[in-house]
Amino acid sequence: MENNKLISIKDLRKTYIMGVEEVHALKSITLDINKNEYVALMGPSGSGKSTLMNLLGCLDTPTAGDYFLDGSNVSIMEDSELAAIRNKKIGFVFQTFNLLPRLSALDNVALPLVYAGMSKSERIDRAESVLESVGLGDRMSHKPNELSGGQRQRVAIARALVNNPAIILADEPTGNLDTKTSIEIMEIFEKIQNEGNTIIVVTHEPDIAEHCHRIVRLRDGLIETDMKNKNIILASDPSHRYNVS
Numbered sequence: 238m239e240n241n242k243l244i245s246i247k248d249l250r251k252t253y254i255m256g257v258e259e260v261h262a263l264k265s266i267t268l269d270i271n272k273n274e275y276v277a278l279m280g281p282s283g284s285g286k287s288t289l290m291n292l293l294g295c296l297d298t299p300t301a302g303d304y305f306l307d308g309s310n311v312s313i314m315e316d317s318e319l320a321a322i323r324n325k326k327i328g329f330v331f332q333t334f335n336l337l338p339r340l341s342a343l344d345n346v347a348l349p350l351v352y353a354g355m356s357k358s359e360r361i362d363r364a365e366s367v368l369e370s371v372g373l374g375d376r377m378s379h380k381p382n383e384l385s386g387g388q389r390q391r392v393a394i395a396r397a398l399v400n401n402p403a404i405i406l407a408d409e410p411t412g413n414l415d416t417k418t419s420i421e422i423m424e425i426f427e428k429i430q431n432e433g434n435t436i437i438v439v440t441h442e443p444d445i446a447e448h449c450h451r452i453v454r455l456r457d458g459l460i461e462t463d464m465k466n467k468n469i470i471l472a473s474d475p476s477h478r479y480n481v482s
Contacts, residue, residue: 243403243435244270244293249302249312251288262288264458266302270437272403275430277446278439280455287408289455290439294327294406295319307403324352328397332409334389336381342368343377346396353400367395371425387418394425405429407438411445423448424472448472
């Protein structure tokens, strides 16, 4: 496998049994994603994009095909191995934030480090650092219900970053946010990608996908198109588009 290749999937398939019916959510997906890429997965409802997201995030296993993540064939791993991969290699950002309501922003962000076996002082230092990096240095003690939607999504992004994952998977990360806040969140992703992280965004919103450097469109469980975005919108300066040759 090439040194720069982070994800390599070949003929990936996922079939669900619904009573007596077989539902072929993914029919045959072959896709490579390199380190430091910024990719949008798009497609209508039923296209397979959420199924592919779950497989990429090691939240589910394929019916057939191979999935290599950072050199490891995760498609043949047991649940315990997949859990370890998720904790070490993948950071998740969800549309509904998925924060624990009784915990402060700091404790929400530090929680994944408990499973990583890090000491309490190290957990706090690391969580404070990533909260500072997403502009929430003055909101660390606040609980989710004391934060705006945009601030809650920043906490979720900080939690995704806290383990220094190989990849950030964002599922409709701006779906519950207004336009101004959505642009602020995309600006954070832009900064994260500029610092060397790999980001995959699942979205049905074309204006959000336009921030990404590559757009993969799915339809009926297959890749319909896979194209470089030659006219990237910069969230940090929405009036300017970055033209890629």
